[in-house]
Amino acid sequence: MPLSSLDRLEAESIFIFREVVASCDNPVMLYSIGKDSSVLLHLARKAFYPAPLPFPLMHIDTTWKFRAMIEFRDAVARQPGTRLIVHTNQDGLRAGINPFTSGSRLHTDVMKTQALKQALDKYRFDAAFGGARRDEEKSRAKERIFSLRSAEHRWDPRNQRPEPWQLFNTQKAPGESFRVFPLSNWTEGDVWDYIAREQIDVVPLYFAAPRPVVRRDGMLIMRDDARMSLRPGETPETRSIRFRSLGCYPLTGAVESEATTLAEIIAEMRHMRVSERSDRAVDHDGVGSMEQKKLEGYF
Amino acid sequence: MSAALKPIPPNNPPVPAVNDAPQLRVLTCGSVDDGKSTLLGRLLYDSQAVMDDQLVALDQESRRWGTQGENRDFALLLDGLGAEREQGITIDVAYRYFSSKRRSFIVADTPGHEQYTRNMATGASTADLAIILIDARRGVLPQTRRHAFIVAALGIRHAVLAINKMDLVDFSQATWQRIADEFTAAARPLGFQSIVPIPICARDGDNVVARSVRMPWFHGAPLLEYLETVDVSRPETEHGFAMPVQLVLRPDSEFRGYAGTVASGVVRVGQPLVALPNGQRADVARIVTADGDRAAAEAGRAVTITLDREIDVARGDVLAAADDAPTASASVEAELIWMATEPLVAGREFAVRLGTASAHARVVSIRHAIDIQTYAYRKPASLKLNEIGLVELAFDKPLVTRPYAMDRTLGAMILVDRLTHQTVGMATVQALIDPPKWRPSRRLARYVVDGVVIGAIAGALSSNLLFAALIGVAEMLLRPLLDHLLEAKL
Numbered sequence: 106m107p108l109s110s111l112d113r114l115e116a117e118s119i120f121i122f123r124e125v126v127a128s129c130d131n132p133v134m135l136y137s138i139g140k141d142s143s144v145l146l147h148l149a150r151k152a153f154y155p156a157p158l159p160f161p162l163m164h165i166d167t168t169w170k171f172r173a174m175i176e177f178r179d180a181v182a183r184q185p186g187t188r189l190i191v192h193t194n195q196d197g198l199r200a201g202i203n204p205f206t207s208g209s210r211l212h213t214d215v216m217k218t219q220a221l222k223q224a225l226d227k228y229r230f231d232a233a234f235g236g237a238r239r240d241e242e243k244s245r246a247k248e249r250i251f252s253l254r255s256a257e258h259r260w261d262p263r264n265q266r267p268e269p270w271q272l273f274n275t276q277k278a279p280g281e282s283f284r285v286f287p288l289s290n291w292t293e294g295d296v297w298d299y300i301a302r303e304q305i306d307v308v309p310l311y312f313a314a315p316r317p318v319v320r321r322d323g324m325l326i327m328r329d330d331a332r333m334s335l336r337p338g339e340t341p342e343t344r345s346i347r348f349r350s351l352g353c354y355p356l357t358g359a360v361e362s363e364a365t366t367l368a369e370i371i372a373e374m375r376h377m378r379v380s381e382r383s384d385r386a387v388d389h390d391g392v393g394s395m396e397q398k399k400l401e402g403y404f
Numbered sequence: 405m406s407a408a409l410k411p412i413p414p415n416n417p418p419v420p421a422v423n424d425a426p427q428l429r430v431l432t433c434g435s436v437d438d439g440k441s442t443l444l445g446r447l448l449y450d451s452q453a454v455m456d457d458q459l460v461a462l463d464q465e466s467r468r469w470g471t472q473g474e475n476r477d478f479a480l481l482l483d484g485l486g487a488e489r490e491q492g493i494t495i496d497v498a499y500r501y502f503s504s505k506r507r508s509f510i511v512a513d514t515p516g517h518e519q520y521t522r523n524m525a526t527g528a529s530t531a532d533l534a535i536i537l538i539d540a541r542r543g544v545l546p547q548t549r550r551h552a553f554i555v556a557a558l559g560i561r562h563a564v565l566a567i568n569k570m571d572l573v574d575f576s577q578a579t580w581q582r583i584a585d586e587f588t589a590a591a592r593p594l595g596f597q598s599i600v601p602i603p604i605c606a607r608d609g610d611n612v613v614a615r616s617v618r619m620p621w622f623h624g625a626p627l628l629e630y631l632e633t634v635d636v637s638r639p640e641t642e643h644g645f646a647m648p649v650q651l652v653l654r655p656d657s658e659f660r661g662y663a664g665t666v667a668s669g670v671v672r673v674g675q676p677l678v679a680l681p682n683g684q685r686a687d688v689a690r691i692v693t694a695d696g697d698r699a700a701a702e703a704g705r706a707v708t709i710t711l712d713r714e715i716d717v718a719r720g721d722v723l724a725a726a727d728d729a730p731t732a733s734a735s736v737e738a739e740l741i742w743m744a745t746e747p748l749v750a751g752r753e754f755a756v757r758l759g760t761a762s763a764h765a766r767v768v769s770i771r772h773a774i775d776i777q778t779y780a781y782r783k784p785a786s787l788k789l790n791e792i793g794l795v796e797l798a799f800d801k802p803l804v805t806r807p808y809a810m811d812r813t814l815g816a817m818i819l820v821d822r823l824t825h826q827t828v829g830m831a832t833v834q835a836l837i838d839p840p841k842w843r844p845s846r847r848l849a850r851y852v853v854d855g856v857v858i859g860a861i862a863g864a865l866s867s868n869l870l871f872a873a874l875i876g877v878a879e880m881l882l883r884p885l886l887d888h889l890l891e892a893k894l
Contacts (some may be wrong), residue, residue: 107637108704110427110508119706120665123650127719127760151661154694154708156655240501247496265496265829267743269529271665272757272818276825290510292501362870 109272111299112320113313114150118287120271121250122152122234125285126159128275132285135221136162136181136189138174140307141236143289144296146181147305148287149234161188163224163233167216167331168193169353177308190228194220205333222258225282232283240292250289254378256280270322296403297374298318301367311370313347324358349374406771421494424668429510431527431560433551434537435517439568443537445478448502454744455720476608480595497527504634505565518547519739521554521776521790524741525830528558529816532636535564535627536587539590540573540603544586546777552587553776556594557739557792557832559812563591565601570610570619575603587739588714591694593779598634602627643806644728644872645669645677646814648759649721654707661692661708662717666761667813669725671709672700679715680722680804681732686711720761722804722814732802733836737771739808740787744821744828747786754828758817765819768796795839 108116125132132202134149136142146162149263153159182189194202197215204212225233239246249265265399266274277283288296300307318325319339326333328341333355335341347370364370434440459476466477502509514520528534532587538548538816565587573579584601591599595651602611603622607803609628610616623631651663675688691698692708701707709723717723726729742748748767756765772781773793787793808815819829 107426108702110425113427113704116665116704116706120650123706124760151694152706153653155659155661155692239499243882245499246500262496267526267830268827269526269818269830270812271530271754271817272816272830274757274818274820274825274827276755276820284459290499292503292508294503295508338417398464 114291114295117147119152121287122149125232131230132160132232134160134162134234136164138178138308143305143307144299145236147303153315157186158239161190162321163190165217165220166191166193167353169355171310171354173310174308174351175260189226192220192224194223201325209337209356217314232285234285235284236271238288238291250286252284254284276342297371308351310348310351313345316346317341318346318359325343327354327359329354410592425507427508430530431512431531431534433514433524433534435547438537438539439606440537442478444500444511446606446612450609451502451504457546467804480839497523504632519790522741522892524554525558525577525741528555531560534560535566536581538565538567540567540569540579543583544590549590550776552591552594559808561597563596563599565599567601568606569601570603571605574584575619600630611635642826643668643810644725645671646722646724646730649717649719649723650760651719661710662723663708665706666701666703668703668811670700670702677723677724678726679717680724680729681802682716684715685726686713686715730804730806732804734802735837736833737835738795738797738831738833739792740829740831742787742789742829745790747788749786755822756817756819758805759814761803764800764801765797768798770795805833807834
């Protein structure tokens with residue numbers, strides 16, 4: 106019997122984790138708290154079982170994540186054998202960069218892209234795992250699994266190494282590093298199926314509950330704290346909502362939903378008519394905007 | 405068990421995964437104008453894999469970049485990079501994901517131009533099946549033969565011939581039949597297990613997902629239905645268990661496990677194994693996974709194996725069934741796809757990766773280059789970018805390998821430039837050359853083996869004179885057969 110789809114994806118991801126640990130000096134897992142990170146962490150633990158996780162997790166904290174995300178992150182960090190690094194771009198914080206008045210583009214650049222580069226330089230990581238999937242966005246569809254970055258963290262899509270079979274070219278010059286994407290071949294559906302099969306814990310925001318939201322620029326934004334000031338005419342109302350993907354709360358739109366269990370989420374997803382990242386403002390700064398961010402070093 | 409690995413508390417009862425059938429990995433190849441991206445876009449659209457917001461974006465982009473006037477240009481769903489949108493061509497390999505009710509698919513969409521042969525080869529290396537696009541007006545072109553060659557060279561055994569733009573040949577059954585016959589004849593030397601010709605019109609969706617009403621003479625399955633049902637599995641018991649060791653896990657002094665992914669066969673607890681290349685033997689004590697120990701593990705599974713005694717095993721070694729193990733060879737004959745701009749000449753040295761092993765390799769000779777449009781051989785001084793040739797490679801240490809036709813893991817390698825670290829070649833092992841020709845003592849041993857075989861023939865013919873004469877003739881005529889026998893033995 107050939108392996109089932111999920112078994113094959115799982116085995117391939119485990120293979121990738123092991124290749125990195127075998128061939129890089131100082132790897133780290135970028136932990137962004139969302140469902141993909143939950144799956145990534147679960148796979149990483151499986152890859153090295155019964156040994157403990159051989160690398161730390163790192164969260165780039167923009168200070169604008171949902172509170173429920175931070176609680177979840179801290180609970181994960183308390184699990185034995187888990188080492189979590191949290192990095193925030195202090196320069197950006199001092200400059201008062203925020204998603205409301207700075208705009209999503211500048212906020213993302215300073216608090217995510219620049220912050221990530223600072224942290225990678227500070228800890229001298231030579232490989233960083235990320236949970237990005239090729240099905241998320243067009244320019245990601247061409248990303249390698251082992252994606253080489255220059256010493257300046259730039260991605261050169263014109264000069265990517267061919268990646269035949271599962272034979273990864275792990276050679277790099279001093280200063281260069283890899284971004285490694287073990288979930289490259291997973292889809293949103295695979296992620297949820299796997300979460301259900303493996304009973305992986307995820308942030309409760311993925312499940313529908315009554316939450317305070319305002320409708321702004323065509324998106325349902327959850328008012329997670331008082332830093333979000335209301336515009337004239339806006340009144341928060343309580344609706345049953347959930348999130349398909351999680352980022353900074355002012356930039357992440359909710360969907361109205363009654364799905365409170367994994368089975369209901371999976372059923373809902375199979376009938377969904379809009380793509381997963383349609384609720385992420387960061388993707389809509391113009392056609393090709395994700396490609397541009399990636400060139401600049403965004404994950 | 406380490407405390408770090410307590411199960412993560414569930415917050416929900418388990419749900420059976422709907423989408424758990426074996427996945428199909430498909431390569432699409434065609435030339436710029438064959439409508440390949442249009443076909444794929446159509447397949448995604450008709451199988452409801454394109455979401456409403458993506459359609460809105462597509463319509464915007466169709467007006468800006470499209471080639472279909474006011475109509476949707478499905479090709480733009482796929483061309484992900486800016487340069488590709490502007491030039492209207494597909495430069496890189498793009499991977500697409502969709503599922504039907506019956507199966508999930510990963511599609512490697514690769515460029516058709518000759519200068520992107522390496523990209524197509526990359527896409528082909530992990531695919532189970534290839535869709536080869538043909539423009540019905542133009543029929544089988546040299547590039548079609550090239551695509552078929554690359555697909556076959558990378559070990560794909562099943563091809564769909566998607567004969568597109570049938571609307572432009574009046575949906576003619578005769579045209580479809582003529583192209584199908586021509587391709588089948590041309591591809592005969594490539595050894596496909598199946599070639600299925602389907603007449604389509606990708607732009608309008610005929611025979612893509614729904615059966616075409618404009619081609620009632622076609623009784624085969626539409627493309628999607630065929631992809632949903634085709635069986636591409638290889639015979640499982642083809643050869644014994646082998647697993648390249650990725651990592652030695654030693655969490656404490658008690659545990660020593662060899663982590664890796666099973667490349668072939670099945671491993672079972674208690675089974676006698678041999679560690680290669682050093683040849684030490686031990687039995688399987690446990691097959692460890694985070695989900696509990698297994699009694700057995702089949703090809704494709706990632707496991708950690710412990711042995712019943714301590715032997716010397718490191719990353720790059722191969723654990724294999726003691727009774728059906730691959731061999732280590734310091735020299736191979738390999739089909740090589742050259743991927744760098746400066747030509748490859750004999751004598752060049754590289755870093756190679758084969759399985760999990762790293763070594764250095766020297767290109768001893770370029771035996772021949774293959775014209776991948778006529779399949780003719782020629783004797784070149786060098787291999788240029790995107791050329792394919794048969795080369796002799798010598799390693800600085802023996803590598804555990806098998807011919808690629810038998811084993812897609814232990815028969816595959818990449819060549820890496822030692823200065824630039826670029827991946828400059830991909831190679832598939834065709835034959836093991838062991839002993840290498842320049843080592844006279846081993847060469848002599850080979851003559852002894854040859855002599856036994858030849859002696860048997862000669863004995864049958866009862867003539868000592870003939871025996872002597874046969875050595876020379878047999879060297880010429882029987883060499884391929886003897887090589888094969890020797891590989892199996894040594």
